[in-house]
Amino acid sequence: MTLIDLANPTRFLALTARVLPWLAAATVILLTIGLYQSALAPDDYQQGATVKIMFIHVPNAWLSMFVWGVMSIASLGTLVWRHPLADVAAKAAAPIGAAFTFLALLTGSLWGRPMWGTYWEWDARLTSVLILFLMYLGLMALWRAVDDPSRAARAAAVLTLVGAINLPIIKFSVDWWNTLHQPASVMRMGGSSLDKSFLIPLLVMAVAFTLLFVTLHLAAMRNEILRRRVRSLQMMQASRVAFSSEMGTGSREETASKGAA
Amino acid sequence: MTALSALIRRDIRIALRVGGGALIGVLFFLTVVVLMPFAVGPDLALLSRLGPAILWLGALLASLLTLDRLFMADHEDGSLDLITMSRTPLELACAAKALAHWLAAGLPLIVATPVLGLLLNLDMVATGAVALTLLAGTPALTFTGMIGAALAVTLHRGGLLMAVLVLPLSIPVLIFGVAASQAVIVGPMTFGAPFSILCALSLVSLVVGPFAAAASLKHGLD
Numbered sequence: 001m002t003l004i005d006l007a008n009p010t011r012f013l014a015l016t017a018r019v020l021p022w023l024a025a026a027t028v029i030l031l032t033i034g035l036y037q038s039a040l041a042p043d044d045y046q047q048g049a050t051v052k053i054m055f056i057h058v059p060n061a062w063l064s065m066f067v068w069g070v071m072s073i074a075s076l077g078t079l080v081w082r083h084p085l086a087d088v089a090a091k092a093a094a095p096i097g098a099a100f101t102f103l104a105l106l107t108g109s110l111w112g113r114p115m116w117g118t119y120w121e122w123d124a125r126l127t128s129v130l131i132l133f134l135m136y137l138g139l140m141a142l143w144r145a146v147d148d149p150s151r152a153a154r155a156a157a158v159l160t161l162v163g164a165i166n167l168p169i170i171k172f173s174v175d176w177w178n179t180l181h182q183p184a185s186v187m188r189m190g191g192s193s194l195d196k197s198f199l200i201p202l203l204v205m206a207v208a209f210t211l212l213f214v215t216l217h218l219a220a221m222r223n224e225i226l227r228r229r230v231r232s233l234q235m236m237q238a239s240r241v242a243f244s245s246e247m248g249t250g251s252r253e254e255t256a257s258k259g260a261a
Numbered sequence: 262m263t264a265l266s267a268l269i270r271r272d273i274r275i276a277l278r279v280g281g282g283a284l285i286g287v288l289f290f291l292t293v294v295v296l297m298p299f300a301v302g303p304d305l306a307l308l309s310r311l312g313p314a315i316l317w318l319g320a321l322l323a324s325l326l327t328l329d330r331l332f333m334a335d336h337e338d339g340s341l342d343l344i345t346m347s348r349t350p351l352e353l354a355c356a357a358k359a360l361a362h363w364l365a366a367g368l369p370l371i372v373a374t375p376v377l378g379l380l381l382n383l384d385m386v387a388t389g390a391v392a393l394t395l396l397a398g399t400p401a402l403t404f405t406g407m408i409g410a411a412l413a414v415t416l417h418r419g420g421l422l423m424a425v426l427v428l429p430l431s432i433p434v435l436i437f438g439v440a441a442s443q444a445v446i447v448g449p450m451t452f453g454a455p456f457s458i459l460c461a462l463s464l465v466s467l468v469v470g471p472f473a474a475a476a477s478l479k480h481g482l483d
Contacts, residue, residue: 079480131429138426146416154480155412159426162408162473166430169462173433176458177440 007084009225016218023215030208037201053111055201059209060104064132065167067097067213071139072164075157085221087153088228090160091143092220096213098136104129124178128171135163149228264349265357272361275334283365286327287373293319294377305382312381313391313442317435319377320370320395324402325427327366329420331358331410332478341414345478355478356471359407367399383446390445390452394459398438401463404470405430411474415481434462 006012038055071093077086108126109119120126139156146152276283297315301307308315335341344354371392378388409427416422441455 079476131432134425134429138422138429141422141425142412142416145418145422151416151481155416155477158408158473158477158480159412162430162469165469166433169433169465170429173436173458176455177436 009085012085013222013225016222020215020218020222023211023218027208027211027215030204030211034201034205034208037204041197041201050111050114051198053107054198055205057104057107057111058202059206060100060107061129062206063209063213064097064101064104064129066210067093067100068132068136068160068164068167070217071097071160075160078153078157079161085225087149087157088221088224089217090153090156091149092224093217094136094139094143094156096216096220098133098140100209100213101129101133101136105133122178124175127178128174131170131174132167135167139163264347265353268344268354268357269361269364272358273365276362276365282327282330284369286323286366287369289326290319290323290370290373291377293322294380297381309382309384309387312378312383312387313394313446314439315381316374316377316391316395317398317438317442320374320399321402321428321431321435323370324367324399325406325409325424325431328362328403328406328410329413329423331362331407332414333410336414336482341478341482345482351475351478352471355407355411355474356404356467359403359470359474362407363400363403367403370399371395387442387446390442394438394441394456397456397459397463398434401434401459401466402431404463404466405434407470408473408477411477411481415477434459437462 006015034055038052041052041055043049043051071090074086074090074093077083078090105126108129112121112126113119139159142156142159143152146155294315297311298308301311332341335344345351347354374392374395375388378391383391406427408430409423412426413423437455437459440450441452441459444450444452444455
């Protein structure tokens with residue numbers, strides 16, 4: 001089974017129909033384990049119970065970048081290999097990525113309120129995630145602005161790849177801008193010095209969220225394929241109706257002219 | 262080579278003649294800067310502190326909004342098809358068009374900067390710093406915005422959608438442009454570091470922009 005075998009949408013639909021229930025079940029089980037473990041994780045000596053927001057916040061933030069990576073690979077598939085499902089994958093991933101980014105921002109600001117005393121801080125990470133969110137919204141607007149999917153796909157692919165080159169530059173410059181304007185007044189997590197009692201639930205949650213993304217993405221791709229089929233069936237029907245009515249008026253005119261003669 | 266220089270000369274000539282609209286960019290720049298005192302109040306000290314930021318925002322908007330029709334007019338009269346079919350690589354042709362656009366619409370902005378600096382109560386050194394950073398930074402804006410212009414012509418959509426797509430990409434240029442100007446005016450940073458990064462951003466967009474625009478034109482036009 002290679003990637004090219006999936007080029008046939010019918011085969012893709014059949015395969016995902018078999019795989020999806022298992023994926024969904026694995027996601028639910030891992031999410032349950034992860035949430036249970038994070039609920040049992042000890043309170044931080046400084047942050048108290050609010051540290052538990054981390055178990056939701058960090059996987060969301062990690063996925064917000066991971067999804068752009070998936071979209072970039074799909075865009076390469078559109079532009080280079082012309083894989084027929086690549087643009088479906090790219091289109092289906094954008095709203096999911098935007099949702100993860102939004103959740104990362106939301107949980108981040110909910111975490112910031114008790115920790116920093118404010119919902120929004122022009123912190124470097126928050127700012128660059130906000131810009132990422134804006135770029136997701138721009139891509140979704142691009143998909144919605146054009147009614148021909150293949151034309152929109154190539155434009156979105158170019159933009160996704162340009163974004164993939166630009167995102168590290170934006171991240172770097174926002175870091176630079178931030179250190180210029182407010183020297184390290186913001187406290188942050190202890191990086192890799194995370195204790196094992198936090199690390200294990202966090203990793204479980206990260207895997208669970210990744211599985212959640214894969215499940216949602218495959219389901220969204222199925223929906224997109226079916227939506228396109230419905231659309232082309234509707235177009236065929238519309239053209240058939242238009243054609244037959246044209247024939248109908250034509251024959252009526254013919255009989256009318258015959259009657260006149 | 263002659264084809265490229267002919268293309269540059271043609272584009273500049275079109276931009277400067279009636280209907281070209283290169284100088285409308287300067288007028289827009291002037292209007293945006295004049296609007297600012299009405300928004301923040303006629304406080305000269307505050308204006309001179311905000312001056313570099315205002316000038317940079319004005320130049321950013323002016324150079325992106327004039328880019329909208331970089332390929333559109335050529336697409337309408339068919340010359341874009343000739344450019345795509347010619348033996349000159351499309352990437353080079355795109356770069357030449359962007360260069361011509363920068364010469365016709367970007368340089369006047371920099372020439373206008375000293376006058377606007379007077380209005381914003383900037384002294385000689387500060388005005389010079391802003392003009393120098395604009396000189397180094399506006400090519401990056403033009404070459405990044407060209408990607409948006411290419412998308413606009415392939416999608417038959419312009420205006421707001423393109424601005425939404427391209428403006429986030431120009432954030433680094435804005436950050437380092439303003440940082441370099443502020444470094445001269447208030448310190449404590451040195452001018453060199455942000456200015457060299459600004460030049461690096463221009464060079465990177467000089468490479469990425471034409472390739473992305475050409476890819477979008479090649480795949481999108483039909």
